[in-house]
Amino acid sequence: MRVTVSQACEGTGYCVQLCPEVFALTSAGKSSVDPAAAARASADDLLEAERMCPTSAIRVEPGDH
């Protein structure tokens, strides 16, 4: 799956709690994605991270980075 985090990210951190192997918070307090880990992760987990993001910053789409 292809996962992107937009500048709408406010660092609420739900994605990190749901998928710590895919998402991490940067020193600026924003979420970043590990593309290789995203490719290996469960689609259901990634879609839940997208759904749970209160700022709509995460987009999960079929395909690779």
Next chain:
Amino acid sequence: MHADAWFHAGNTIIEDYDEISEVLRSASFRTAMDAPESAAFHEGVIANIDGPSHFRRRRIESRLFTDDALAYLRDHALTPIISQALAAADRSADGVVRTELRHFMIAMMHRLAAMITGIDGVHTEADVERFNDLIDTIQLGNIVEFARSDHEELIARALAAQEAFRAEFFWPSHQRRAALVRRHQAGELDARDLPRDLITLLLLNPDPDWDEDLLLREVAVYLDASTRTTARTAIHIVDHLARWTANRQEDRAQLHDALFLRRAASESLRLHPVLPALSRRATAACTLRSGRQIAAGERVLLLFSRANSDPARFGADAAQFDPYRQDRLEDGLLPWGISFGGGVHTCIGRRMVTGGDWFARGAVPADANQTGTLVPILLALYEAGIEPDPDGVAVRQDVTYFDEYSSYPVRFTRL
């Protein structure tokens, strides 16, 4: 203790934008809207829990605010509710349609909120009026910590309304959904045929830690929060835009433009925060990046208004309304400031109010399904020719610390 005394006494007041942002995102603080007198209204509700239980609750309830859920609400609930509300507005003897905007907005939003939470029986004008009265009174208990008047009297009224709401609206709705969930769990009903609302979600995902009234409290808080933010903000927007366009003829046509209304919405939210304040309690001694030291157990009161009008952040004219301010803000600064809180407790319903990721610089409302409640309502109101009624008098409320009108007369010039 008198309300004013409570509001400030025993609390460390924080009004700096960066300090508030840091506290809201810090693991060293927990929620602290914990006055014992209001426990009957918000003990254990989503805004007042922390850690794993809060995460589990967000995980369940965020399903109410997905793109699909919001698009469904807009197309199948909000749009017809707006049309019906405008059609029902009374025409005065002079042929002009007039209404009091606060009541108009709250009645409209209560119908929507009833669908989101799963409360049946809010259809006729009489139903809506009864429902409005009960929720309006219960919310005095929800927000008693922000009330200026005698807390005991407000709590007594709110408790009576809570019992009436339980019997007349909550329990029948709960029982109907519980029967549907039982049929689903017995394999007789597909998940797609279940209602998509808060009560059903909570019945499908029960938690042994919840007491028997948790659902009632959670529903009541949602009914209040999902109504008032949009209602209050819409009035501020109409007020600000009337002044803004009075001397800017070129912007009058913009009142029918979704992007302009989004800008106006964010600016109004910045100037009139959703909550007067939030409180947090330090779980351990810590030092903020500013150097401020907080002791373990210290309760801090985060006041949003001054932070959201910080000239260093929002410009020298930060106290003024300017729908174009967003274009001048530094990258990463939210156009509404910290009005919806921050960190893990960022308002769960923010997208329902504002829509999705539209505030980034240069963003356009490309996805019409993500405009939230505010913009479609404003578009409909301006299409109907809304403007402040020159024969009416707007009145600010002083019962609570909320920044809102108790009455705002308007007229519709194109109905």
